[in-house]
Amino acid sequence: MRWRRVLVALMLVALAAAAGAGLARSAGDRGRPDPVRAVAAELRCPACQGESVADSRSPIAVAMRQVVADQLAQGRDRDEIRRWFVQRYGADVLTDPPDRGVRLLLWGVPALALLAGAYAAVRTLRPRAGRARPAAPRTPGARATRRAWRVASVGVVGLVASVAVVTYRLDPPARPAPADPVAVALQLAHDLETQDRYDAAAQMYQEALRERPDDAVRLRLAFALLRSGDSDGAQRTAREVLGREPNSPDGLLVLGLAQRTSQPVEAERSLRRFLAVAPAHPAAAEIRRLLSPDPAPNGR
Amino acid sequence: MLGDLGTASLAAGLASATLTALLWLRVALFDAPARIARLGTAATLAAAAVACALLEAALLRHDFSVRFVAENGGRHVPLYYTLTSLWSALDGSLLLWLLVLGGYAALLARRAYPARLHAYAMVVVSVVMLFFFALSSFAANPFRPVSPVPTDGPGPNPLLQQHPAMGVHPPLLYAGYLGLVVPFAFALAAPLAGRDGAGWVRLARPWALAAWAALTGGIGLGAWWSYAVLGWGGYWAWDPVENASLLPWLTATAFLHTTLVRGRVAWHSALACASFLLVLLGTFLTRSGAVASVHAFTDSPLGPMLLGFVLLAVAVSTVLTGRRDPEPARAGRPRALSRPTLVLVNGVLLVAIAAVVLIGTILPLLSAPLNGTRASVGPGYYQRTAVPLAVVVLLVMGVAPALRVRDRSAALRRLAVPAGAGLGTVALVGLLSRPGPAALTAFGAAAFVLTGLAGDALHLRTGPRRRPGRLAGLVAHAGLALVAVGVAGSSAYGRDDERTLRVGETLRVGDVSVRLVGVDRTGGSGSMAVRARLALTTSGRAGPTITPALRYHPARDTAVTVPAIGTGPLRDTYVTLIAVGEDSGSATVRLAVNPLVGLLWAGGALTAAGGLLAAARSARRPRGRADRLPPTAAGTGAGRSASRADRPAPKAVGSGAST
The missing domain is CATH 1.25.40.10 (Tetratricopeptide repeat domain)
Structure with a gap:
């Protein structure tokens, strides 16, 4: 029996080592075949919702892909191109902006949830002894019951009334302006012009015109x-x-x-x-x- | 005419819902008979049903004097999509919401539960209902008249006219969302109901299971719709609307698991409340135009009101469930590696994932006032946070069932084979290909879980004690493991390419290629379409001709891509037509090969089936001697007061008192 257990353990160790090797091999660069796509995947299409420049078919994304391709052809590397775009259009142009300022919440809130959950779990697993009381059956008096009834009915009717009042008071909220695709298109067209790519620039202007004549x-x-x-x-x-x-x-x-x-x-x-x-x-x-x-x- | 009737039915529903809430409150406070309150609930449901029926009638009769029909109906829309256009825009979908909610309320009202708990729970459900009725009548009335009356409408959003899942997905999703109102109502009612409230967890569980199964199915169908219609080749984009459906699913999953273990009342009520509060929050996020999304509805004044209601609900549930007695100490210290501990660990992890998804979804909202700009959160964030947590959840899911056995070393022995399978999978896949660490660990974890489940299944069939109850969990877990394989495989091995082809030219991805045969243009009444005919070749063998299309809907001035998807057992070929040359002699085509996507749908269906199985079982299971009712009490008010006096308080599963 003993040797069998040892054998199983050995096999598991060997498998773990092989798995580690597989993981290490897989962790290396997967070597994307298309460098333009790799860079474009890190840029957010300003005219779309939640699409990267690599995936989007909007004319702006097409033009941005062209810019990426041009810059790659000029021998710039990935980080330089990213920096170039950030300088022009702000950090929001990246699909994954650096985590600074408000974006720290992205890590803080889950960490807090994890800690709070772990604390609650430990409390649940080891309840402090001696504090338990049998739940006292509550028998509220008749007056308290009537008061609860009155308060609750006023609350229920108040809820309906407040919806009605709020509706008539409220103007539809102004939609916060999303990243302005026209401004981006114009900026992009201007950039294209400085690179003597007047064809593409004209297309970009036409795109902007469609949105804002x-x-x-x-x-x-x-x-x-x-x-x-x-x-x-x-x-x-x-x-x-x-x-x-x-x-x-x-x-x-x-x-x-x-x-x-x-x-x-x-x-x-x-x-x-x-x-x-x-x-x-x-x-x-x-x-x-x-x-x-x-x-x-x-x-x- | 129809419009006036509809407005009247909404007003009647509002009045009836208000009255019903008060009637159930009377039952709870003064022991009044419940019959009238039940009638009120039925009347509220009837009002919601009438409103839905009237709007459907207006849509079918193309009555463009009704605002909703003028905005979302159209003479060119096929019958099926005319029917489904009830829920293709905000105001109409609110009616469906009311109908489903009313259905749950009526079902809950008919059940025989401990009287006070039941009455308080009905108060909660009725108040939720009256709020949504108020929204529908005051802020989002679809029946408001239009003048001048247009002769035709634009039809629903073209994206919502592409796929038959449109008829099933929203109702299923709503059934999932609103089913969670029942555990929420019980959790709020329990502290108010005194002794009656002790057994609420066991009563809420079947409802939660049914809702969870519907929600799982709804999320799966949504992913399928996104894959088959949106044409970008993926199924999940971490879009706010998708996240809003995932959030309650995560907490409801945690709820279902913690309720398997005795004790933990605080966890139960917190998770039950959180699930429905997240449903409300998701409604606020997606129905108010607060976040931009592919399929969010448009601007409306509902936002502030929904937000107000969410805050009210949070406050009420915190006050009601926050104050409770500490749980009694149990004899002995709990073992670190035991099933109850792991269930709790999984609960914590699921809550952490929910926190990740929640903050990722609302950060764009938060950052606007804090920072001046709308921060965007891309898929990269979720891949770094939610995905590793999900892999850990998967691993814990594989370990926990093995620990049913009391003997620790026996449990570890049962884990040896699955662990070997998992490590072996990682080694084999990792040495043969490079899927990336996340996908590789997901493969390993899935192999670990599936092997463990296979052992469990053998044990179930041949073991000394047959426990059919475990089958449901087994099926659901297997489904989730398959989903994990599908997600990891399709994201790691998916390949695609895009090119402009002239007629006769070929685009190749791996061993799959398409050759452009021709381009056809067709004009219809409501839409114009361009189709590319492409000859598909798979590993040298000629396949069928496929026809991806671009459909232009003049009424809404939008073009929609209709991808051609060839489904195989191991991989899909996914072809999208992106643009067509002016002379019809060329087409820009995107060809993607998506491996293992079929596992996603199969796994999702299996998971939902597991949920249904568990729901059916737990609803059928006798509720223990203590709270079984005399048959006459069911459904009638007559037996009610007697039953309260005669019956001893039900023994709690959930409360510490019974452990």
Whole structure:
């Protein structure tokens, strides 16, 4: 009998060792095949609810994945990219922000629950002796019973009344603004522009426009379209703005620049109007140079 | 017309619920006969049923003068989803809530329990009921008229028109949530009822078991719905709505286990109260727009009122159950490694998991006023906290049944084989693949539990004493172990890829590949759809053609992905259509291979079945000689006062006095 027990123990020890080896092997990096996905999985999609950039199909997430891919291609590592995103969009862009401030509650509350539960369990397992009293049968007097009845009935009716009163008093609460997807889209588009990715930037502006039809955004879109080489699109967008506000300097500027390839005459008219409307515009000097009768040979 | 009737039925229900609460209070305080109070409960149920029926009728008749129908009905919606659209938005689902609650109240009212305890418990249930009736009539009345009357409505949220589970999942979930009102009511009634209250735990147990089984089924169906409809390939996203259903499940599980062991009255009442309070809190979180979620309902003014009611309920239950006499000392010191100890340990761990889930769910709410920003809590947090705790729970679950045997060394010997199986599984799986430590330990723990259960099952069949009662627990535990394997396997070995395919091109994941055959566009009355026809090939063998789709619902301006799921015994192939090229010549497709997902559904069903089995058994079990009633007393008020005088107070299972 003895040797059998020893054998069983030995076998268990051997199995435990093998299991330990398996665990150790498994604990190493699982080597995700797709580094973009690995980084994107750590970023929260600002336009969705509870989805990571890796999983989401919203255009913002697509653009953010593109940014990640670009940066990886430039040789940045995971932490650098994470830091880059945190700098731009705040710590909330991470699916797992560092546990600081309020987030310490995430660990404090469960720890407290565990401790309180353990304390209660120990108390239950070892009740202190000698304090037990037989539960005294309660026989409340008739007056106390009547008082309880009155109080309780008032309470019950009061509950109904309070619901009614609160309903008529209460305006629907203003919904706390969620992370503003438009702002993120605009920021992202701007970033894309600084990286000369005007195509993607234009897409982002279009996305933002769908949420917030705003002429300022439309003008940014027109510029991005112009720079990405889509002069038709730029013209169309600029005309949309000019339809509402015929003297918009930026609208005239984009329109004129976009017309230059196809309709030089109209382009000149638009640009002259631009100069008339906004002589002090930062781009005015450049345009004057363009329109001067003897353009420099390398003029854009 | 229907609208006016509906508003009237809600008003009648409110009046009747208020009256019923007062009538049961009279029974409790003045020993008044219970018959009228029972009638009041029945009338309240009838009012809820009439309100539901009227709203269904309005939906079916497309009566768009009723606000709820104007917002959630539609002529293009198929009959089945018209029926289920009753609970596809807040106001209507509140009616279903009332109906289920009223059903529980009526069932509870018909039972014959110790009179004072019964009456106080009915007061509690009636007050809960009247609160929700008040909400429904004042703040969320679905019957309010609309003018001008629209000619058609948008139909329910398209996501809720995709899957037949929509007809079963919400009612089942509500049956689970609201069943927990009964243990809660008993726990609050017990301290008020004096001697009558002593045996409440044994009376509440069948109710808790039935509710737990329904809740388990509801959570499982919800996960299935999420898997089959949302199209992201997963089944659990730690979304606030999902968390809200998990929270009461955790505490109810702890309640069911601590009630297996004698004594521990404080634990019983705390867990019973916590379970229903978490139901109320979950209702507040998900029905008030307080937290953003995939399937939370929209804004409404209910939030503050629900919060107020939750706080009131917390205060009342703390006052009522907090003050109690200390438990009497037991002879001898408890052994550290015994079944009662482990049951308690598991209770503590389940409460800790509940705390994790609770704080993770409400932190975004808390951080807004504290910090100015809404903190987000991602799945990573739960993976670091709840998952390890759950693995420990699984291990304890495997150890505890073996300790039934009094002899310590015999118990340890019974654990040797399961321990070997668990360690062997970890070694084998860990050396053959790299699933990550969490999944690996979960595999090991599940193997440990399942082997132990198999031994137990053999013991049950061949052992000297046949104890059919254990079968229920065995089935439920086996189900949970299977769920653990499914979760660990699908999260560790799932693979996916996404690409834009031209017609004829192939996307490959592992040995599964799909080739794009074509893209079809169809236009329907209420929706337009694009389907991709894909030829599936599994390990070289040609499979069927599958057609994932994108459905566009113009009425709500939303597009819904309809994944094509090929279910196999060991793994699912899950194909989603993400986008289609303008010329219909290309499609962006996501192909995922999800192993062992089937175990999740099987395990969930098994767990719920175990709960039902236990509920059926514990409801049938004679309640002991002391509190068995004369047959005439059941269901009638006549025998009531006599029975109170004649009968000795029931002996408690739960109270320290009987141990």
